Amino acid sequence: MSVPNLLTAAAEPGQADPGVGEGLASKIRENLRSPRLVAGAAIVGFFILLGVIGPFFVRDPNAITTAIYARPSAAHWLGTTSIGQDVFAQLVVSTRASLEIGVGAGLLATLVSVIIGISGGYAGGIIDEGLSLLSNVVLVIPTLPLVIVILAFTKANSLSALIVIIALTSWAASARVLRAQTLSVRNREYVLAARASGERTWRIVFVEILPNELPVIVSNLLFAMIFAILTQATFAFIGLGDPTLLTWGNMLNIAYNAEALSSGAWWWFIPPGACIALFGMGLALINFSLDQLLNPRLQVYRARKPASGRPTAGQA
Amino acid sequence: MRYLLRKLGFYLIAAWVALTLNFLLPQLIPGNPVEVLLTKMSQAGPVPVGEQQVLTRLLGLGSGNIFDKYWQYVDGVAHLRLGLSISNFPTPVSAEIGSSIYWTLVLVGTATVISFLLGITLGALAGWKRGSRLEAIIPSTTLLTAMPYFWLALILLFVFATNIWHVFPQGQGYNYDSAITVGWNAPFIASAAQHAILPALTIVISSVGGWLLGMRNMMVSTLSDDYVVAAEAKGLRPRRIMIGYAARNAVLPSVSGFAISLGFVVSGAIALEYVFSYPGIGYQLVTAVGNDDYPLMQGIFLVITLAVLGANLLVDLLHGFIDPRTRLSR
Numbered sequence: 001m002s003v004p005n006l007l008t009a010a011a012e013p014g015q016a017d018p019g020v021g022e023g024l025a026s027k028i029r030e031n032l033r034s035p036r037l038v039a040g041a042a043i044v045g046f047f048i049l050l051g052v053i054g055p056f057f058v059r060d061p062n063a064i065t066t067a068i069y070a071r072p073s074a075a076h077w078l079g080t081t082s083i084g085q086d087v088f089a090q091l092v093v094s095t096r097a098s099l100e101i102g103v104g105a106g107l108l109a110t111l112v113s114v115i116i117g118i119s120g121g122y123a124g125g126i127i128d129e130g131l132s133l134l135s136n137v138v139l140v141i142p143t144l145p146l147v148i149v150i151l152a153f154t155k156a157n158s159l160s161a162l163i164v165i166i167a168l169t170s171w172a173a174s175a176r177v178l179r180a181q182t183l184s185v186r187n188r189e190y191v192l193a194a195r196a197s198g199e200r201t202w203r204i205v206f207v208e209i210l211p212n213e214l215p216v217i218v219s220n221l222l223f224a225m226i227f228a229i230l231t232q233a234t235f236a237f238i239g240l241g242d243p244t245l246l247t248w249g250n251m252l253n254i255a256y257n258a259e260a261l262s263s264g265a266w267w268w269f270i271p272p273g274a275c276i277a278l279f280g281m282g283l284a285l286i287n288f289s290l291d292q293l294l295n296p297r298l299q300v301y302r303a304r305k306p307a308s309g310r311p312t313a314g315q316a
Numbered sequence: 317m318r319y320l321l322r323k324l325g326f327y328l329i330a331a332w333v334a335l336t337l338n339f340l341l342p343q344l345i346p347g348n349p350v351e352v353l354l355t356k357m358s359q360a361g362p363v364p365v366g367e368q369q370v371l372t373r374l375l376g377l378g379s380g381n382i383f384d385k386y387w388q389y390v391d392g393v394a395h396l397r398l399g400l401s402i403s404n405f406p407t408p409v410s411a412e413i414g415s416s417i418y419w420t421l422v423l424v425g426t427a428t429v430i431s432f433l434l435g436i437t438l439g440a441l442a443g444w445k446r447g448s449r450l451e452a453i454i455p456s457t458t459l460l461t462a463m464p465y466f467w468l469a470l471i472l473l474f475v476f477a478t479n480i481w482h483v484f485p486q487g488q489g490y491n492y493d494s495a496i497t498v499g500w501n502a503p504f505i506a507s508a509a510q511h512a513i514l515p516a517l518t519i520v521i522s523s524v525g526g527w528l529l530g531m532r533n534m535m536v537s538t539l540s541d542d543y544v545v546a547a548e549a550k551g552l553r554p555r556r557i558m559i560g561y562a563a564r565n566a567v568l569p570s571v572s573g574f575a576i577s578l579g580f581v582v583s584g585a586i587a588l589e590y591v592f593s594y595p596g597i598g599y600q601l602v603t604a605v606g607n608d609d610y611p612l613m614q615g616i617f618l619v620i621t622l623a624v625l626g627a628n629l630l631v632d633l634l635h636g637f638i639d640p641r642t643r644l645s646r
Contacts (some may be wrong), residue, residue: 036455137330142624144583145601146337148618151343152605226462234587238454238602252467256591261470261478269474273467280462287457302483 002044033291040285047279049100054092061089072267079267082258091271097171099275101163101232101247106225108167113174113224114210114217120175121182123207132179139172148235155244166228171305174220181213215290220289226280233276248272319636325630334621338614339389342375349375349610353402356608371399374611376633387590393618399611403603409615413597417619419489424513424585427519428578430582434520436570440563442528443535445563454532457525465584469518469591476514485516487592515592523581527570534566541565574631578624 031131065084077085091094120131146169151157156165186209194208228247235241236249239257243250255269342349350371357363370392372378378388392398398409442450477486490496490507499505538544539562547557584599593599597616603613 122372132324133329137333138328140327140330140625140628141334141337141621142579142582144579144586145617145620148586148605149341149613150344152608152613153610155346175378214324229585230462230464234335234466234583237466237587238463238604238605249464252464256470261474264479266474266479268469271465273464273470276467277459277463281459284458284462285455301349 005087006181012151020274029167032076032213035287037289040287040289041283043278043282047095047099047275047282049147050092051095058089058092059086060091061085063094069265078271079265081268082260082263082265087268090246090251091248093276094248094251094272095275097159097245097247098229098232099268099279102162102164102225102229102279104160105166105170105228105232106221109228110174110217110221112167113178113220114173117175117178118169118182118205118209118213122186122201122209124186126177127192128179132177135172135175135179138169142234143169144234147231147241151235157240158243159242161230162241163210163228166231170224170227170231174217174224175218177216178213181216182209185209185212187298214248215293219287219290220316222283223291226283228275229280248276261289318634323629323632323636327625330625331622334618334625335390335393336386337383338393338618339386342377342610344594344613345375345610350377351609352608353492356402357405358489359398360402364406366399370399371611373397374399376615379635384596389434397404398615400503401604401612401614403607407412412600412612413615413619416595416597416600419594420585420598421623422591423515423596424519424581426465426512427516428523431520431523432570432574433526434533435524436563438524439528439531440535440558440566443532443566446536446564454529457529459527460522460525463522464587465518465522466587466591468522469515469588472514472518485511487511487594489595493524511592511594515588515594518588519581519585522584523577526577527644529569530573532568533563534569538562538566564638570636571631571635573639578627578631582620582624 047102062085065086067076067078067080067084068082070076070084076086076088078091080086081090116131116135120128120135133276147165150165154161156162191204191208194204199208212247232241232247233252236247237256238255239253241247241253249272251272252269255265255272260268261264333634350368351495353371354363354368357367364393371391373385373388378385380388396410398413400406401412402410404412438450442448442454447452473486475481476484480638485491490498490504490511496504496507544561547561552561582598585596586601588594589598590602595622601613601616601620602615603609
């Protein structure tokens, strides 16, 4: 559950705010050498390429052949399914739909969280009370059972319906972080100065406040994308997806129901899950580097480390 | 006291929202669900008198305007008239849920507590000994947390049950074939424990990383705080500083973040139980979805949500206990 924990860590007031503006460029340059950021960007870039141009180069993922449960070989890089479909072709085509859901639902959830979090934090008073209550209630109601029930009732399984349903159930954690952030930014001198000089509210929000929260918003977006892909994979796996739409979760559902396990066809069910985990790890690594950039305390301490006697202590 | 009342008030509102959602959502079902359900029931056996009325009210389709309908629905739920299950006709939904909830409570509860304690301990140590070998496992936790629960379950099943080593059972809650009776007897408990190991292991492996990472980051932040430096200057034993000063404060965000995490674990457990055919409430939900068993789905959604709310209330009270500041302010 790194998702919630990193979010709550970022929500600690006064922790993520210092040093956002100053020296950011030099820190980015410094972090470009960080293996974490490079690895994360490479993984995410690889999947984006795979999803965008990959489908043009692979064979028909639904073509049925007589090569049933073929092991991985030169002809079938990742073997074949129980009805002889090429697993690699399916994986590449699935990548596109899974990324679309991740990006779509991630962007939409982040947009909702920005609107609710910033307007609540900036407006204060009864509006803030109401929006906070709303976020906390949405946060505490478990998402997946809700999504499952909605999908089962409506029988909606088109791509856009899935994106909207996932986004509307997953914005709350980010909204809470952004509200806390807005509360701390709202009373900074430059915001007070802008208000005193008579700037309009929308200008203060979009020009003074929003840019300062951009790093947090990007971080929330990355997590929202991981979350959307995981959620979609889960309900597709239990059979609530569109059966004709190839996604990573849907591949796992088909593999599980076609007894891929007892047939020993590991090449069928390992790759889709590995893609989800790897892509999620790529996003998390980028986020991790971002966190190091924005949270100076994580760096300051490292510089002090050699002088401290702690590393030898506490070997209980 | 004020803290307690405020928390109670919040959870009451959350429970009311869940109840209202449960009333509103069935309106999304296309067509006339009551007719469809009654047809299915009559195929399975004789439908008891009054079932039509219970279903109508439960699905928010009672008579009168929307408030009348709402009142009839609340009245039905308050009297635990949750309708009859279709997947297992004619068992009442309340009895169906009653038979499955304990499996999930024990499995998910135990695994979550183990994972939380393990993650917090390792995270505290990793934050304390910066640069040690423990720190090196942190990048791998990001992979673990991005991994879908059910996929890890598939792999564990493949490796330890079906294909490579046949050391664990392939699923289900206990050995159904042999002459084992459910209850407080040694053969049943042994069998149930043996069947719970792989599912519990899945939950622990996939959720421990998040606790570890959050705790480690907070620990690092806390260690540069003045009171920790002061404690060091006083010459307190390192162990006491680590546990009593740094870790005690660093753990607070993890405890207050429990709400979101529990939602994740519950969500993960649904697909997990499906993989292991574990007789818990998640597997029941998946079965209900497959059978278009609307009353059972509604009941399960309500029970899962209320259980998560209850667990969070407990954790919040605990938080007030370990962090006295929350009781004073707010």
